Amino acid sequence: MLQLSFIRDNRDLTLAGLRKRNFANAETAVDQVLNLDQQRRETQKELDNVLARANAKAKEIGALMKNGQKEAAETAKAETADLKVVSKGLEDDLKALEKQVQEVLVTLPNLPHSSVPEGRSxxxxxxxxxxxxxxxxxxxxxxxxxxxxxxxxxxxxxxxxxxxxxxxxxxxxxxxxxxxxxxxxxxxxxxxxxxxxxxxxxxxxxxxxxxxxxxxxxxxxxxxxxxxxxxxxxxxxxxxxxxxxxxxxxxxxxxxxxxxxxxxxxxxxxxxxxxxxxxxxxxxxxxxxxxxxxxxxxxxxxxxxxxxxxxxxxxxxxxxxxxxxxxxxxxxxxxxxxxxxxxxxxxxxxxxxxxxxxxxxxxxxxxxxxxxxxxxxxxxxxxxxxxxxxxxxxxxxxxxxxxxxxxxxxxxxxxxxxxxxxxx
Known part of the structure; x- marks a missing residue:
């Protein structure tokens, strides 16, 4: 399986290799995997931000409870519960995107070495x-x-x-x-x-x-x-x-x-x-x-x-x-x-x-x-x-x-x- 990082950094080289193999719809497949990867990375970034906020809230709840601010702590707990729902949705989205990326990657053949001659048969x-x-x-x-x-x-x-x-x-x-x-x-x-x-x-x-x-x-x-x-x-x-x-x-x-x-x-x-x-x-x-x-x-x-x-x-x-x-x-x-x-x-x-x-x-x-x-x-x-x-x-x-x-x-x-x- 081709490495996603290589495709991301070498789009034109990847396309040239797939075309040498006469792979149909090379540009469509490569752009599809790159677009899915971009969505995956954006979703991962959003998830990381939500998890960081949830961790910060958890620490805040501990401090509020320690200081006897129960009402504020309950409000923070509710916000934390909301963040958990959001993070669960983002985790599901991330898994779906990762699966889609893999489904496209496994359809791509290996790239030919530079010494491989052009040809169809x-x-x-x-x-x-x-x-x-x-x-x-x-x-x-x-x-x-x-x-x-x-x-x-x-x-x-x-x-x-x-x-x-x-x-x-x-x-x-x-x-x-x-x-x-x-x-x-x-x-x-x-x-x-x-x-x-x-x-x-x-x-x-x-x-x-x-x-x-x-x-x-x-x-x-x-x-x-x-x-x-x-x-x-x-x-x-x-x-x-x-x-x-x-x-x-x-x-x-x-x-x-x-x-x-x-x-x-x-x-x-x-x-x-x-x-x-x-x-x-x-x-x-x-x-x-x-x-x-x-x-x-x-x-x-x-x-x-x-x-x-x-x-x-x-x-x-x-x-x-x-x-x-x-x-x-x-x-x-x-x-x-x-x-x-x-x-x-x-x-x-x-x-x-x-x-x-x-x-x-x-x-x-x-x-x-x-x-x-x-x-x-x-x-x-x-x-x-x-x-x-x-x-x-x-x-x-x-x-x-x-x-x-x-x-x-x-x-x-x-x-x-x-x-x-x-x-x-």
Whole structure:
């Protein structure tokens, strides 16, 4: 959530950032929150004056009673009662105004970093770099949804039988490949200095609000109505919420956590060829990295996280590219996002496998996540990244490593984890 004090002091900068994000009615929303804030401050000032008068009257009553001036004391008591009625009304007005301010603030997305390119959609994203050679596949190479059927390692029809579309069943070497990737990603994160967390996979409303899923993305999350709980879309949500309402000591920083969880997304409105097979699922596995940093360190940390994810892709021998997302394609809470995409040789297109983002103080302001240094507290910066999401990694490994004999070569780095060097 944007800080009200920043908007108040930087109206034009706020408007420029919202326009870069193509946020509709930016000026109306900003002026609305500033007008409500002005009313709130005026009401607070009036309330403070009334409370000061009531306190003065209370002291006056004590002095009058001490001096035997009962009639004057009774008059003062009546005036005090009137002031209490006025103060109660002002307190109610103040709460209503504060609620209205918050209701507008939560509709405003994060402001983009100065390096974020202009643009409205994915076509306007900036390619930062490409790495790795595009593989040449043998004749008769197939997309992964045909390969997994032929190799009998993932079963979509069984998933439909048990649950519904988008919930595949992994079998045999398919299940072992999943487990190998999870352990490989976790081991690499531990070697890079991350601390492993195994969080809950359901969250309450406060957690969804803290990281920005609520009230923005409730339609994309699975919801257990009876318990008022949501299935997580990513481990970022529970891990970052470990630090909700926490004041960290400077010596606690930086925080670097990693966690594996299944993830759940309704993906409402998704259809077409781009969602075939493993390209888009309702349940999938992901290893997530989360960092909490001092503001002055967060962008160096973002570059470090980007290089770390790229290192995983290099070890998996997958050709990839890095995109800097434009203002219109970034997530609601992000100030700057890098997407990592791997080349799918059989589908002849790039598949997103990771997003690494800096949220600056946006999540921390909602979470009340701060640190104390030199006697004062200030908001921290939060960052997170997929390291990595499994479905499209599996799809790319299967498609890019097809051999002339129809088997799939397993990347060398995964062989110790899998216990086999090929499938088929």
């Amino acid at each position: 994915a076509e306007d994203n900036e390619v930062v770099l490409e790495n790795g050679a595009i593989p040449t596949l043998p004749e008769g190479a197939q997309p992964h949804w045909e390969l997994i059927k032929k190799l009998d390692i993932i079963d979509f029809e069984l998933g439909v039988k048990i649950t519904g579309a988008g919930f595949p069943v992994y079998k045999g070497k398919g299940a072992r490949l999943q487990r190998a990737l999870i352990n490989f990603f976790l081991d690499n994160a531990l070697e890079a200095g991350y601390f492993e967390i195994q969080p809950p996979i359901v969250i309450n409303e406060e957690s969804g609000f803290g990281t920005g899923q609520l009230p923005d993305k409730e339609g994309q999350m699975y919801y257990a109505k009876e318990d008022n709980l949501y299935l997580i879309p990513t481990a970022e949500v529970p891990i970052t919420n470990l630090y909700r309402d926490v004041i960290l000591a400077e010596s606690d920083l930086p925080v670097k956590n990693v966690g594996y969880t299944p993830c759940f997304r309704r993906e409402a409105g998704s259809w077409g060829a781009h969602v075939r097979g493993l390209n888009r699922l309702h349940q999938f596995d992901k290893v997530e990295i989360v960092q909490i940093r001092k503001p002055e360190e967060s962008y160096a940390a973002l570059e470090e996280m980007s290089r770390y994810v790229q290192g995983l892709l290099q070890k998996l021998e997958l050709p990839y590219r890095v995109l800097r997302l434009c203002g219109g394609d970034m997530g609601f809470t992000s100030a700057l996002t890098y997407d990592m995409e791997v080349w799918s040789a059989a589908q002849q297109r790039w598949l997103e496998v990771s997003s690494v983002s800096n949220f600056e103080t946006y999540q921390a302001n909602r979470l009340k996540l701060r640190y104390k240094a030199e006697g004062r507290t200030q908001l921290l910066h939060t960052l997170n990244g997929s390291a990595l999401a499994l479905p499209r990694i599996v799809a790319s490994i299967l498609e890019n490593n097809q051999q002339p004999d129809g088997s799939i070569r397993i990347p060398a780095v995964l062989v110790p984890y899998c216990g086999f060097d090929k499938i088929g």
